[in-house]
Amino acid sequence: MVRACVHYRDGRKVADLPLTAISDVLERPDDGFVWVALHEPDAELLHGVQEEFGLHPLAVEDALKAHQRPKMETYGEVLFLVLHTAQSHDCRIALGETHIFLGPRYLLTVRHGASLPYASARERSEQHPELLRLGGPAFGLYAVLDYAVDNYFPIIEQHRAALEALEKDLFDGDFKRDNVRRLYELKRDLTRLRLSISPLGDMLQHLTRSPTPLIDEAMLPYLRDVFDHVVRVNEAIDTMREMLGAALSVNLALATAQQGEVVKRLAGWAALLAVPTLIASWYGMNFEHMPELGGTYSYFILMGVVALIAGLLFRVLRRARWI
């Protein structure tokens, strides 16, 4: 589906174009640039666009299939980028792919799966006509990348909150089987996120270090700014992954310790009960001559003795925190 097909000149929007008018614009020298945004295009639409811009077949094949890892490729004078976008639906991460073609006078974005539309990135670009004039489609590329990366931050925040809740649960309450599952799932999510975002850092670093003629030097600080955001996302993910590992270890230690507590309690109460039981068994013996059994108050004395022993034992065990 065509989401937008706009002609910009001198940093300002000139007109919405039909797709077929693109090549006319591109043929006129110095007539600004074209920004086309597609959303899950079918093969027909994509091949139409391919002809309009003269795109490399391999890149178009990628953009159609949309199961690529984030990468950057140069086809002749065209820069082709694949990036992963992330969104959170009901606490589950949904990933999408965006394929970007940056030509000398055009920017083409192809959006697949979970991602927000880039309309707001276009709007933001249009608010800076001087930069849009200066950078041309490269400024549009910056706006799209910046927008895509910024969409990772709320997801990171969500996971950080989830991790903090887990930590609280871990240290405050009992061992819960479910906590382990949540730790494991957090780890899986973060591993997926890292695979999505970290290649983008390499791409941006490469772009800013060995610049292409497609990207005006004045745009480099902007791309480095996006790079910085990517690094922040990466660092947040890595920190969380590390803390998750520690949390798993801690969890095991606490489970072991808790089990130790249970055994202690078991041992303590067993001891407390075993002594009177032994005494009771003792005086259940049927010897004919057991002098203790005869006296009138023997039984009551025994009760006192047992109560005393049990009481002392209770105090000893309580002090040793076995009960």
Place this chain on the structure above:
Amino acid sequence: MVRACVHYRDGRKVADLPLTAISDVLERPDDGFVWVALHEPDAELLHGVQEEFGLHPLAVEDALKAHQRPKMETYGEVLFLVLHTAQSHDCRIALGETHIFLGPRYLLTVRHGASLPYASARERSEQHPELLRLGGPAFGLYAVLDYAVDNYFPIIEQHRAALEALEKDLFDGDFKRDNVRRLYELKRDLTRLRLSISPLGDMLQHLTRSPTPLIDEAMLPYLRDVFDHVVRVNEAIDTMREMLGAALSVNLALATAQQGEVVKRLAGWAALLAVPTLIASWYGMNFEHMPELGGTYSYFILMGVVALIAGLLFRVLRRARWI
């Protein structure tokens, strides 16, 4: 065994050749290229081919023994590659080796052990005569590499499914001795796979970064595409290996926790039974004067008292989840 020996000119198949006719073709300048496919050749056949193409003895020795690690070597103007192929037979991974000689005007593949024949790679090449004309044997190389790498994907999928089944089992059911074994075997499989595929990534990166005259520049995006697939396989393997490590930890934590549950139960029921046992022992004592023993309803009162204590204890333990 000779699987194919085909003469291509201008991107189209000219004829199937006998092996001995190869040198005739190669002597005629500008007469296309030859694509030879062997399957587990014996020494005699291989030496015949060696003479036909003039191959380096070390490479031929490798191609005969077929216990090489994936590698790339340049002998004069000939590029020699060893790659590992993988197939899944009955949930077990079987590895094979393919040795490839890429000359200026020939492509020779030698297949050993588990791998699918490259006939379909040849067919796919023939469907793109323009690229086959442009790239010559290098396009054939691309087709073979692409095919070999793509054969890893179903194996990766299989292992991912196995891992997910294990995860489900881990969190849903009891600790099973067998799960640990399966985790261990998965880890071993993935370690083997990684050793097979990851050197191929280095080889492709080297090929695309420092290109040889054997490979036309127009072929580089195709090789980079294969490289990208290799990276995807690698990332999938690494992710699974990492999750396997976490699963092992999780498993240990769950085993510890489960044992703690058992101990709790043991302790709970022991406590529940110990109290009436103590009381029963108590009134089994043979003191002459035990006033409680005399009354007509003493026994029934005691029954009530014991039932009450046991009932209360049961509620307390149940609430504390010890029973």
Place this chain on the structure above:
Amino acid sequence: MVRACVHYRDGRKVADLPLTAISDVLERPDDGFVWVALHEPDAELLHGVQEEFGLHPLAVEDALKAHQRPKMETYGEVLFLVLHTAQSHDCRIALGETHIFLGPRYLLTVRHGASLPYASARERSEQHPELLRLGGPAFGLYAVLDYAVDNYFPIIEQHRAALEALEKDLFDGDFKRDNVRRLYELKRDLTRLRLSISPLGDMLQHLTRSPTPLIDEAMLPYLRDVFDHVVRVNEAIDTMREMLGAALSVNLALATAQQGEVVKRLAGWAALLAVPTLIASWYGMNFEHMPELGGTYSYFILMGVVALIAGLLFRVLRRARWI
């Protein structure tokens, strides 16, 4: 808030300037340099300063928002640095940010969040007029960086002391649930600290290896000295992180071992009590013909036998350290 706006010439303070007089000074060639220190400036103040110095809008945006990671960026002939500062309030780490603009003839610091004022860094610079004349604003930069890094040392010391106290606790006393929590929190703190300080090391290494005209060569040993302090902080953090990991493992081993001790005790005392209980039950049997029951001294003999058995058992178990 403007903390300082000072005009230096030939390494000596000339005058405190109003902000608006800065451009006058900068217009006069060879008239020393200006050092401006701001503390959490509002947008208006910052934009005033931006106009005075002609700063890049991206950098100013960063300096206003203050949620950057440590980084270094060159905008034209101006060097822009973000560094994190750390302070310890009530045993909790509070992080702040300082944004530094180093121009050919000015130094501008913008301080956010937890950090000590740089007044003492300025004072120290003024005590070395010869270096301040030689290095100009670059010497001021050194003084600020040196001061900021040195403020990490007491925090590191605090954590080292906390770790040592924990180690002592770990090996001397019983397993404490709270120790695990403290280990975990230490790890989290150190991870945050590392993210704050370690990029500064990269920045300083880059500055000293590929020097800019902004920084006189004579200043490089001073910057390398700061780099060295950063490395020391980093090494201290890494060492502690590693020991924390070991402490977690050790903790788990000790918890397991302690539990083993408890089980041993439980088993030992259970055995000690089980034998007399068995004997007592035995002579509680109601067989008509039990010759042992009849004799006058039978009971006393039994008492002796039981005491003997219990005594022997006690010695055996004590030797085996089960009691």
Place this chain on the structure above:
Amino acid sequence: MVRACVHYRDGRKVADLPLTAISDVLERPDDGFVWVALHEPDAELLHGVQEEFGLHPLAVEDALKAHQRPKMETYGEVLFLVLHTAQSHDCRIALGETHIFLGPRYLLTVRHGASLPYASARERSEQHPELLRLGGPAFGLYAVLDYAVDNYFPIIEQHRAALEALEKDLFDGDFKRDNVRRLYELKRDLTRLRLSISPLGDMLQHLTRSPTPLIDEAMLPYLRDVFDHVVRVNEAIDTMREMLGAALSVNLALATAQQGEVVKRLAGWAALLAVPTLIASWYGMNFEHMPELGGTYSYFILMGVVALIAGLLFRVLRRARWI
């Protein structure tokens, strides 16, 4: 001890030389090269050889002491290599050292400790006179390195077999204290092996990437072939080390699980016995009025009831796999 001192010309052995004749050969230009093999020479012999060839005193000191790590050093136009050799005696690894001096027209090997003699490497060289002529002493170097590396393979195989036996034992049988010890010793062995072989990889990579005039370019594929074998040994070691780590974890999980099983059994049987014990104690009470005790068949009825309860309990526990 002098093992061999041979004069080669045009790839063929000319004569066995006395040591003192070496300098005569080397003085005649273009008169082939000399291959000297020593085995644990004493200081006197080594200094004689040093004078004959004019070796660097540091290298000779190394060759005498033989406690070097694998390394490569260039002294003037002489290449000096130290490599570690490995042999397996009674399942224990014995390491040796070989010091190699490669001059423009000589090859000197000094063998210490556990290693096989290089006679077979010399024989193999002599079977390829064309390569020996082409490569001169560098081909001899190749033969020695190839032979030394190939001697690692049987050791690797032995360890792999040991690991597989351990794995089988781990999953099939009970936890054995001895298995842990064997895992630990395997890890130690592999760590030692890795330190012996892996620097050789770096040396070979360096040799083949920045070639010296001592080594003819035609020899490089041969050295790369040895490099490849080293990488295979390294990969095998790394894989085993990784699996050993996993085996240790698995072992712990299985030990924990096995302990859990024991506790379950303990709990199960304790429960099974506790119920009849309670009942028996119950009817051992001495209440005067216990109606159940009176009837003629009471005892038999009780026996039936207890048998029934025990039977039911047995079935329940068996189903839950607690017995």
Place this chain on the structure above:
Amino acid sequence: MVRACVHYRDGRKVADLPLTAISDVLERPDDGFVWVALHEPDAELLHGVQEEFGLHPLAVEDALKAHQRPKMETYGEVLFLVLHTAQSHDCRIALGETHIFLGPRYLLTVRHGASLPYASARERSEQHPELLRLGGPAFGLYAVLDYAVDNYFPIIEQHRAALEALEKDLFDGDFKRDNVRRLYELKRDLTRLRLSISPLGDMLQHLTRSPTPLIDEAMLPYLRDVFDHVVRVNEAIDTMREMLGAALSVNLALATAQQGEVVKRLAGWAALLAVPTLIASWYGMNFEHMPELGGTYSYFILMGVVALIAGLLFRVLRRARWI
């Protein structure tokens, strides 16, 4: 304190100098070099030396404070090195610092804390006058570095012995709380040692790869030899650290297993005693009609039955290794 101040010419000692005569020697061209050794100098002495040699203030500040990490710095034509020295006092590692200034015609060493005096390094240098003449102060530097590094070896040996004793203890005896503490302390020691020695490796590698005019090329093999010793120390430390990690894991597994053994024993003996206890309780019941109680030999028959059951149970449990 001044330990030595010696004037060397043509590789031989000329005279002991007073400090104030140094500048006279240095003013005369081609008059050899001066070697000064200080031990924990006070500020006054150090500033005297600073004036004599014209040292950089930052380096002198370092040499006075002596809390530097190992590093290398070039101040003009002077090379400044900080290295850590290690000594073992009563099984505890004591670290010292040595600061070295290498000028074109002087060598100045400043020793702090635990280290042996460098007198023996000077003596060894004087035994090689030809090298001392050739290398000048750089040969002295070699002698000092070599001596400092060689002092690490006995410490490494000590730790290796401690680790081996621990390993033996681990596998032979019971779990000891103290072993865990020793493992932990070994790890801490080795971490400290690694921080002390490993930067020296980087320094030496840098010195030998990008040589300075201060160091004659003929000295490079000697420095590389020291580098090699550093690498050996590093490898020994890394190996031990790795084995320590494995030992911790092994320890945990053994602790778990040992606990399992205890539980098994507990369960076994409990079972052995529980059966006769049940039987005894059984015949303690007060039913009026219990035919077994009546016969004259009933009691003896029961004794036989109980002995038989206990005996059988004992054999079964012993075979299953539960007792």
